[in-house]
Amino acid sequence: MQLTVWTYEGPPHIGAMRIAASMRGVHCVLHAPQGDTYADLLFTMIERSERRPPVTYTTFKARDLGTDTAELLKTCVQGVHERFRPDLLLVGEACTAELLQDQAGTLAKSMGLPIPVVPLELSAYSRQENWGASETFYQVVRRLLHAQVPQPGSPPRERVSGQRPKANLLGPTALGFRCRDDVTEVTRLLNAIGVDVNLVAPLGASPADIARIPEADFNCCLYPEVALSVCSWLERMFKQPTVKTIPIGVGATQDFLREIGALTGIDVTAALAAQASRLPWYSRSVDSTYLTGKRVYIFADATHAIAAARICAEELGFQVVGLGTYGRELARDVRAAAERYGIEALITDDYLEVEAQVAELHPELVLGTQMERHIAKRLGIPCAVIGAPFHVQDCPARYAPQMGFEGTNVIFDTWVHPLMMGLEEHLLTMFRGDFEFHDAAAPSHLPTQATTTAQPAQTEMAQPQTPQASAPSVTPAPGGPLAWALDAERELKKIPFFVRGKARRNTELFAAERGIQMITVETLYDAKAHFGR
Amino acid sequence: MSGSGAAVGAHLDQGLPGTAPVVLRERGQCEVFCGLSSIVWLHRKMHDAFFLVVGSRTCAHLLQSAAGVMIFAEPRFATAILQERDLAGMADCMEELDGVVTRLLARRGDIRTLFLVGSCPSEVIKLDLHKAAERLTRAQAGVEGHQVKVLAFSGSGLETTFTQGEDQCVAALVPELPRAPVGERNLLVVGTLADVVQDQFGRLFDALDIGPVHFLPGTDTRAFPPLGDGTSVLFAQPFFNETAGLLAARGARLLSAPFPFGVEGTLGWLAAAARAWGVSDARFDAVTAAPAARAQRALIRYTEVLAGRRITFLPDSQLEIPLARFLARECGMALVEVGTPYLDRRAMQPELDLLPAGVRLVEGQDVDRQLERIAADRPDLTVCGLGLANPLEALGLRTKWSIELVFTPIHGFEQAADLAELFARPLIRSARLKV
Numbered sequence: 001m002q003l004t005v006w007t008y009e010g011p012p013h014i015g016a017m018r019i020a021a022s023m024r025g026v027h028c029v030l031h032a033p034q035g036d037t038y039a040d041l042l043f044t045m046i047e048r049s050e051r052r053p054p055v056t057y058t059t060f061k062a063r064d065l066g067t068d069t070a071e072l073l074k075t076c077v078q079g080v081h082e083r084f085r086p087d088l089l090l091v092g093e094a095c096t097a098e099l100l101q102d103q104a105g106t107l108a109k110s111m112g113l114p115i116p117v118v119p120l121e122l123s124a125y126s127r128q129e130n131w132g133a134s135e136t137f138y139q140v141v142r143r144l145l146h147a148q149v150p151q152p153g154s155p156p157r158e159r160v161s162g163q164r165p166k167a168n169l170l171g172p173t174a175l176g177f178r179c180r181d182d183v184t185e186v187t188r189l190l191n192a193i194g195v196d197v198n199l200v201a202p203l204g205a206s207p208a209d210i211a212r213i214p215e216a217d218f219n220c221c222l223y224p225e226v227a228l229s230v231c232s233w234l235e236r237m238f239k240q241p242t243v244k245t246i247p248i249g250v251g252a253t254q255d256f257l258r259e260i261g262a263l264t265g266i267d268v269t270a271a272l273a274a275q276a277s278r279l280p281w282y283s284r285s286v287d288s289t290y291l292t293g294k295r296v297y298i299f300a301d302a303t304h305a306i307a308a309a310r311i312c313a314e315e316l317g318f319q320v321v322g323l324g325t326y327g328r329e330l331a332r333d334v335r336a337a338a339e340r341y342g343i344e345a346l347i348t349d350d351y352l353e354v355e356a357q358v359a360e361l362h363p364e365l366v367l368g369t370q371m372e373r374h375i376a377k378r379l380g381i382p383c384a385v386i387g388a389p390f391h392v393q394d395c396p397a398r399y400a401p402q403m404g405f406e407g408t409n410v411i412f413d414t415w416v417h418p419l420m421m422g423l424e425e426h427l428l429t430m431f432r433g434d435f436e437f438h439d440a441a442a443p444s445h446l447p448t449q450a451t452t453t454a455q456p457a458q459t460e461m462a463q464p465q466t467p468q469a470s471a472p473s474v475t476p477a478p479g480g481p482l483a484w485a486l487d488a489e490r491e492l493k494k495i496p497f498f499v500r501g502k503a504r505r506n507t508e509l510f511a512a513e514r515g516i517q518m519i520t521v522e523t524l525y526d527a528k529a530h531f532g533r
Numbered sequence: 534m535s536g537s538g539a540a541v542g543a544h545l546d547q548g549l550p551g552t553a554p555v556v557l558r559e560r561g562q563c564e565v566f567c568g569l570s571s572i573v574w575l576h577r578k579m580h581d582a583f584f585l586v587v588g589s590r591t592c593a594h595l596l597q598s599a600a601g602v603m604i605f606a607e608p609r610f611a612t613a614i615l616q617e618r619d620l621a622g623m624a625d626c627m628e629e630l631d632g633v634v635t636r637l638l639a640r641r642g643d644i645r646t647l648f649l650v651g652s653c654p655s656e657v658i659k660l661d662l663h664k665a666a667e668r669l670t671r672a673q674a675g676v677e678g679h680q681v682k683v684l685a686f687s688g689s690g691l692e693t694t695f696t697q698g699e700d701q702c703v704a705a706l707v708p709e710l711p712r713a714p715v716g717e718r719n720l721l722v723v724g725t726l727a728d729v730v731q732d733q734f735g736r737l738f739d740a741l742d743i744g745p746v747h748f749l750p751g752t753d754t755r756a757f758p759p760l761g762d763g764t765s766v767l768f769a770q771p772f773f774n775e776t777a778g779l780l781a782a783r784g785a786r787l788l789s790a791p792f793p794f795g796v797e798g799t800l801g802w803l804a805a806a807a808r809a810w811g812v813s814d815a816r817f818d819a820v821t822a823a824p825a826a827r828a829q830r831a832l833i834r835y836t837e838v839l840a841g842r843r844i845t846f847l848p849d850s851q852l853e854i855p856l857a858r859f860l861a862r863e864c865g866m867a868l869v870e871v872g873t874p875y876l877d878r879r880a881m882q883p884e885l886d887l888l889p890a891g892v893r894l895v896e897g898q899d900v901d902r903q904l905e906r907i908a909a910d911r912p913d914l915t916v917c918g919l920g921l922a923n924p925l926e927a928l929g930l931r932t933k934w935s936i937e938l939v940f941t942p943i944h945g946f947e948q949a950a951d952l953a954e955l956f957a958r959p960l961i962r963s964a965r966l967k968v
Contacts, residue, residue: 001587001629002614003636005607010594033653035567035690038595040920050927052920056901059563062691065657076562083901095589096653096691099620124589126617352607 006351006371008326008389012122013094014039015132019140020090021053021174022202026140027086031073031104032094034059043174046392053174056080058097070102077108081115088144088207089113090136092120116207118143128349130225130301130327133173137202138229144210149237156239159217165264166196167243168216170230171223172203177304177388178402179203182222185404186247193257193271195264202226214238218263220256222246222403223303225327247403248307249411250277250315276405279412283316291416295502297322297363299346299354299372300387302330304402306337308367308386311411313341321361322346324354326369351375362501365419370394382418482508484519491521506531554885554894556876561899564918565849565874566936567690568698569650570599574939575702576609578725580752581645584610585637586688587630587662588652599919599936609644611637615654626660627668634669638681646754648702651687662687682709682754694874696772696851696939699725703750706757707779710749713761720746720806721758721785723776724769727942728752734793734945737803740820743810760785765809767802769793769944771884772851774877791883793944794852794952795859796828801883824946831950832863838957840865842913845906848872848898849918849935856916856938856952858887864953868892869912872903914959931959 013030020028021043030036037057043049058076060069077091091108093100105119118139122132159165167190172179180203187197198216199209213219213234218241221231231242241263247256254272261268282288296318298308302325312318323338324346325331331347338345346357355375358366366376366383370391376383385394386402400414401407484492495503503524510527511519569592572584586592593612613633618624630649638644647669649662662685669683686705688698703723713719720743722734731748738746747758762784768777771792781787790805791798800821807817844866846853853873860866870893878885888894895903900921907915908928915925915932922932933956943952 001619001624001626001633002616003633004590004593004612004614006597007590007593007612009590010598011590013591014594033567033690034563034565034694035569035595035653036591037562037564037920038566038570038599040564041918042598044921044923045919048923050924052924057562059561060691062656062689065691079561095591096657099654099657123617124591125615125620128590 004350008349008351008369008371009129010039010042011095011124012127012129012132012135013092013120013124014042015129015134016090016092016120016122016136017043017053017055018129018133018173018175019136019202020055021049022172022204023140024204024206025087026090026207027054027056027080027084027088028090028092029073029077029080029104029108030055030057030092030094031069031097031100031102032057032059033096034061036094036096046390047175047395048392049174054084054086056084057094060097065100069097069100070107073102073104073107074111077111077113081113087115088140089115089117090120090140091117092122092136093124094122095124098122098124116143131329133226134229134329137226138233140202140207141210141213141230142233144207145213145237148211148214150239157214157217164194164196165218165266166198166216167260168198168213168219169200169222170219171221171225171227172200173223173226174203175388176203176223176226177301177386177390177394178400179223181399181401182403182407184399185401185406186220186222189247189253189257189271189404190260193260193266193268195260195266214240216240218243218260224330225301225303228330246303246307248304248407249311250279250405250408251310252307253277253404253408277408279315279408282412288317288416291419292317294318294365294419295321295361295363296365296367297358297361297372298386299324299326299366299368301325301369302327302334304387305334307402309337309341311408312367312415315408316412316415318365321363322357324348324357362505364499364502365415367415384415384418482511482517482519485521488519488521488524491524503528554888554890554892557893557895559895559897559899559902561902563694563874563898564847564900564920565898566599566695566918567595567653568688568693568695568701569595569652569690570695570936571688571698571702572596572610572650573599574725575699575750578752579646579750579754581643582609582648582754583637583641583644583646584648584650585634586610586612586650586652587655587660588612588615588650589654590614592652592654609641615658620658626658627665630665631669631672634683638673644681647681647683648705649683649685650698651685651689653689653691656687656689656691684709694851695849696770697774699770700773700775703773704775704779706750706754707760707776707783710757710760710783712783713759713763715761716763717759717761718763718765718810719759720744720809721760721764721766721780722746722748722769723766723773723780725750726769726944730942730944730948733947737820737824738806741803741807741810741812741817743806743812762786765806767806768880770852771855771877771880774880777879787879789883791858791887792852792855794855795863795949796825796832796946797863797887798855798859799828799944799946799949800825821946828946828949832953835950835953835957836864838960839953841867842960843867843869843910844914844916844956845869845910845912846871846873847900847903847915847917847921847935848874848895849916850939851875852935852938853916854881854884854888854894857892858884859949859952860956861889861892862887863949864956866914866956869910870895870903870906872896872898874898914956916956931963933959 020026043053058072060072091105093104109117109119172183183200219231220243221227234240235242243259245256245259247253257268257271296312298305305325309320309323312320320341325334326349335345351371358375366372366381367386369387369389373383400410507524507527510530511523576584619626649666651662666683666685673681684705686701760783764785766780766785766787788805791801793799793802853871857868857871861868872895876896916935917932919934922934925932942948
């Protein structure tokens, strides 16, 4: 048993639903009790989807358990076929049905429907949502393409000379972070260098489209969480190469173009030189000097976390102090990325563990999911959301891709915006006791509520404070309690509040290491000299 | 009215106008939450209680998705997620549960009552949480200074629909209520009420000289009201089937009344208690006349919007029938269809008596058919769950989320207009928007 307060991913059948909801002409039957229908609201509320996800639940009840839940499933499948007339049917079980062992998928497959029926083994008690999406996508592709798999040893498909190369964009799904806009952006990017998009899948693809996958010259694995297993299978069976660079960030987008250039023989120098992103200049412009060395904490799905770390380190001049993911499938990649920044990756799906690390590291910016937004809000740290899971406000009306050059512009704005503005920060350091600008005042360009949320009392409304809900305090140093002399405490208060926590922590660490028990003004400045800014 | 097409009439007999409502039963996909979702408001009401769901990742995901409750840093609910090794018998579920509970209670010294909440998977594998609760309570008795009462109830979707989770939870509290001395009268109001509403009702009962009055559940799970043969029970919500049975078995007298929604419902509800306490009509009128008149005045603004508009309720919170009665009788709305997850005759009879004749009352659900009927009927407003609201809006139909009806103070005189406003808002909004 695993004690869980919040969960990053849903159960695996949510992943299956995401594939069904992404595609056209696909319906999913889930053997599940009535409460599981809550999942519809993820699509209709978070993504404001105008249609219900194409999912029908058997909604068995206690009274059905005594009779025949398998029969109920068959009736349901038959009904779905007649009512919705899908081109392909997915049949799977949510957690409770898995225990009944009705073998829903196999049972539905044996019904002799005139359409492909794809049974799903979703392993509700060991796997999670992204795995469910990946597995479902893989099963769909395999089912629709197995008849086309060339004989082993046959040569890979040759491109007709004079024809523009074609790419499949694989991985975008419903409830994926900014997938809608990423697809548009990557399509533009490819078109600009003379590559056509053969198809996008699963988002917007029909089963007939899936059957055209082999017509492309290569696959772009845009979201490995969903598409990596499909891409590997296509590589093995169809000798279709995979472009693995994920074009999030300036450097990564350029690498993406170079990788495609090398693969197709297209000269991409013009595209690389086009200066299509404003990020490099915005980052070099003097106002951005204040971004230097900002301590940033990153936790999300592997794809977005790894991309964010590179952007922070190489393109914004931040210091990555923490990097992690909840997705175990790609943990190795995140570990490797963290090593590049001299830190150890945190691989966990325990929200409390992430919260403890954020509190301990005291970053100046958190880039994460909706979970980290809540953590950051509670700790009073600026935050931007960079990946799923996300709330309705992270599904914006405007065009806001993460990928490609426009994605870099969006990212610059979104990540820098929550921070204190450059000159503002300097003025604050200059006039520390500013009567209009203090702990309780928000950055001038943000709504005032930003500071009230910094108070933990806001989090549990009208509740007595629990020990966990109080602000993180410094652990007493071994070898005796640390005390602050009155004048040192006063001096500390002159330091702008957004760096005060760090200053306090550094000073106490400095004192503890030297066995100093009473922190004076001198200790404060000794520590400042020792640690630098 | 666009009429309810032939396909509708084919499987739903609408009943003859002028007769008592005919209840039609449907079976198919039920688009409702399970009882676990009750935890979302129960944990706000009971300040010292923690709800530990023993279930799957689906349960945890439902709880955090159902109501967007992630505003709480560390909420007083969590899920002990069953894993492969628990099911394969590689781990003893009871030992695992003990471990989880011990860790949890060590973290949360503020918890006085811990509810183990059963789920679909825990019921299918027949995990006896009641036994676990007894064992854990006994184990707690030895711990000094930190005694926690552990109770169990089921929020499983196999057995409970949405608000029935609250019924199960309160039913689990009933055995904890101390026995009231024989012949000692008291009034027990059952059902989660907003604090402000509870205080309003308290003042009215006081003025009527009805008392002592206790509310269940209360904010302090250690202060249990006494229960005995002198206890009269008023239900503030229509979903207390199980609790009602247990209270009656302890000798309490269940008062039959409409539910306190709208002026009429509130008057009828208070009157049931007044009759039981022998309050004179004159006294009753003197106490209720002013707040009732004030509520009626406040209602006018919204009845102007609602009168003559057509409404359909999808089955969801179990509040459908009382609210339909309020909207039809006090706001002049026309009832197209009233769905209810299940019909509890004992609780609903006073409400059914007040419903307009010939209303199309549907018990159970086949969501696809119901949506087809909505598409054919095109009501001005549809009350439905969150999963269905946007798809209906996309068809040009106005909707009201049913979950708001259990999160918002809507009971009593002072909230009658607020209740009407919830239904008027989508219509007012629709009239404003020019895009």
